[in-house]
Amino acid sequence: MHVVVNAAMSADGKLSSRRREQVKISGPDDFDRMDDLRVESDAIVVGVGTVLADDPSLTADGGANPLRVVADSRARTPTDARVLDGRADTLIFVSGRASDEKIRNLRNAGADVVVAGDGRVSLPGALSELEEREIQQVMVEGGGELIFSLFADGLVDELRLYVGSLILGGREAPTLADGDGFAIRERFPKLELHSVERIDDGVLLRYSVS
Ligand SMILES: NC(=O)C1=CN([C@@H]2O[C@H](COP(=O)(O)OP(=O)(O)OC[C@H]3O[C@@H](n4cnc5c(N)ncnc54)[C@H](O)[C@@H]3O)[C@@H](O)[C@H]2O)C=CC1
Numbered sequence: 081m082h083v084v085v086n087a088a089m090s091a092d093g094k095l096s097s098r099r100r101e102q103v104k105i106s107g108p109d110d111f112d113r114m115d116d117l118r119v120e121s122d123a124i125v126v127g128v129g130t131v132l133a134d135d136p137s138l139t140a141d142g143g144a145n146p147l148r149v150v151a152d153s154r155a156r157t158p159t160d161a162r163v164l165d166g167r168a169d170t171l172i173f174v175s176g177r178a179s180d181e182k183i184r185n186l187r188n189a190g191a192d193v194v195v196a197g198d199g200r201v202s203l204p205g206a207l208s209e210l211e212e213r214e215i216q217q218v219m220v221e222g223g224g225e226l227i228f229s230l231f232a233d234g235l236v237d238e239l240r241l242y243v244g245s246l247i248l249g250g251r252e253a254p255t256l257a258d259g260d261g262f263a264i265r266e267r268f269p270k271l272e273l274h275s276v277e278r279i280d281d282g283v284l285l286r287y288s289v290s
C-alpha cells in the first residue's frame with residue numbers, strides 16, 4: 081500500500097484560517113492536479129474535523145470515484161454530510177468511544193462503519209483493513225490532526241504539499257501537522273525532496289518520507 085498525503089498550505093504554513101473555515105489556497109491548476117490524484121487513488125481519507133469544517137464531497141470529477149474514508153472516533157459525522165450523499169461508497173472508522181446509536185444512524189445513512197481501536201481510531205488498524213479490501217493507493221487530504229498522527233505512526237510514504245502565495249496567520253489556525261508534536265529530535269520524520277514545480281501562483285513540493 082502507498083499512502084500519499086496531499087495538502088495545500090499558506091506561505092506561513094496554515095491549512096486554513098483561525099476560524100477553521102475552508103480557504104482556497106490552491107488555484108485552478110492545482111485543484112485539477114488534486115482531482116487527478118483522486119482519480120488515481122483507491123481511497124481518499126480525511127479526519128472528521130475536515131468533514132465538520134469543510135463538508136467535502138471527496139468525489140473525483142474526471143473518473144471513477146475512490147472509496148471515501150473518514151477517521152471519526154466518536155461517530156460525529158453528520159448524517160447529512162456530503163460524504164454520505166451516495167455518489168461513492170463511504171467507510172467510517174470509529175473507535176470503541178462511539179455510541180451504538182450513532183453507529184446505527186451512520187449505517188442507516190449508507191456508511192460502512194468499522195470499529196478500529198479503543199480511544200482514537202487506530203490508524204495502523206484502519207490501513208490494515210483498507211489493505212484487506214485491496215486498496216493500493218491511499219490519498220490523505222487532511223486535516224492537521226490526522227496528518228500528524230499518520231506521521232507519528234510512520235504510515236506516510238509520500239507528501240505532496242502545495243504552498244500558496246498568501247498569509248493566513250493565527251496561532252490557532254490548523255497547520256500541516258498539529259497533534260501533540262514530536263518532543264525529541266530523533267522522532268522528527270525526515271523527508272527527501274524530489275521536485276519543486278510552479279503551479280498557479282504557488283509551488284508544489286513533492287517529498288518521499290525516509
Ligand atoms: N488546505 C488543505 O489542504 C486542507 C485543509 N483542511 C483544514 O483542516 C482543518 C481540519 O483539520 P483538523 O481540525 O486538524 O481535523 P482532522 O480532519 O485532522 O480530524 C481530526 C479528528 O479526526 C478524528 N481522529 C480519529 N482518529 C484519529 C487519529 N488517530 N489521529 C487524529 N485524529 C483522529 C478525531 O476526532 C480528530 O478530532 C479545517 O480547518 C480544514 O479546512 C483540511 C483538509 C485539507
Ligand SMILES: Nc1nc(O)c(N)c(N[C@@H]2O[C@H](COP(=O)(O)O)[C@@H](O)[C@H]2O)n1
Nearest residue numbers: 088103104105106134136137138139221
Ligand atoms: N488541495 C487543497 N487546496 C485547497 O486550497 C483547499 N482548500 C483544500 N481543501 C480540501 O479540499 C477538499 C475539498 O473537497 P471537495 O472538492 O468538496 O470534495 C477537502 O478535503 C478540503 O479540506 N485542498
